[in-house]
Amino acid sequence: MSAVGANSSGQLHQVYCRLLERYGPQNWWPADTEFEVMVGAILTQNTAWRNVELAIRNLKQADLLAAERILACPDGELAQLLRPAGYFNIKASRLKNLCRFLDRVSCRQLEAMPTAELREQFLSVKGVGPETADDILLYAFRRPVFVIDAYTRRIFSRLGLVSGAESYEQLRARFEKELAPSDAVYGEYHALIIQHAKVACRVRPECDGCTLAIQCEYLNK
Incomplete structure (x- = not known):
């Protein structure tokens, strides 16, 4: 060695x-729900956590912290709410990609998947890389990753x-x-x-x- x-x-x-x-x-992870963990994992890319907290607070105040509500929100409006997290147009797009994925697959289906398969599923979402996927697996699904x-x-x-x-x-x-x-x-x-x-x-x-x-x-x- x-x-x-x-x-x-x-x-x-x-x-x-x-x-x-x-x-x-x-x-850690500071969040009230598994979905909030996933949102935070997207928003924390290339920014400090304090900025993520501001963006998530905006989503909560707008009553948008749910996949179906985010999908229904106009892109420009969502981007402005995410502005504190930086790269807000890109992150709005990535967040919607995640929500579309979650809209197609139930939480029960995801929870039943073996860890390797679950990881591949999240990596298939455009804008979700290994670090983001592993944040989600570890903190939202409690997998040892x-x-x-x-x-x-x-x-x-x-x-x-x-x-x-x-x-x-x-x-x-x-x-x-x-x-x-x-x-x-x-x-x-x-x-x-x-x-x-x-x-x-x-x-x-x-x-x-x-x-x-x-x-x-x-x-x-």
């Missing part, structure tokens, strides 16, 4: 424990546990292989990664007092 990833199974678990001890449970995002690449490449050049699917398979399958742990871990990237492991890292400093290859070079 190469230096990258050596004994990574134990180290991945150590990272999770340190982050959980430092930040505590994150209670590990979500990879830019924060994951940043933190774990600095720790020296990944090279950073792996594909999305390679990294997802790596985490799922080396951690016990658990939607609760995967969901908490992803949320903790996001929190740590905001607080400490930024583009310009704030290394003083970092809870992962003892494990960080970037800091200890």
Whole structure:
């Protein structure tokens, strides 16, 4: 085994424990319904969560947080409601694509699907990529699928546990292989990664007092 990833199974678990001890449970994904999780997964593409919250608040105030109501809403009106999330015309189109999909398949049918098939179904929706699909599977359907995002690449490449050049699917398979399958742990871990990237492991890292400093290859070079 190469230096990258050596004994990574134990180290991945150590990272999770340190982050959980430092930040505590994150209670993520912040949503009232499974459909709201799916909407948030579309809207969070390329934007901060606070902007997603503003857009979802607009949908709630307009009484549009339901697939059939979103589909009935004129494109321009929907785009304006989603403006806080950025790329609002594109996201309005993607959100309607998701709603058309959900209009064709019942929740009961989706819930009955094996995880691999369910993932393929969501990936077939135009505008839904691997990260978005995995957000939906993990937080809306409680499937043990590990979500990879830019924060994951940043933190774990600095720790020296990944090279950073792996594909999305390679990294997802790596985490799922080396951690016990658990939607609760995967969901908490992803949320903790996001929190740590905001607080400490930024583009310009704030290394003083970092809870992962003892494990960080970037800091200890």
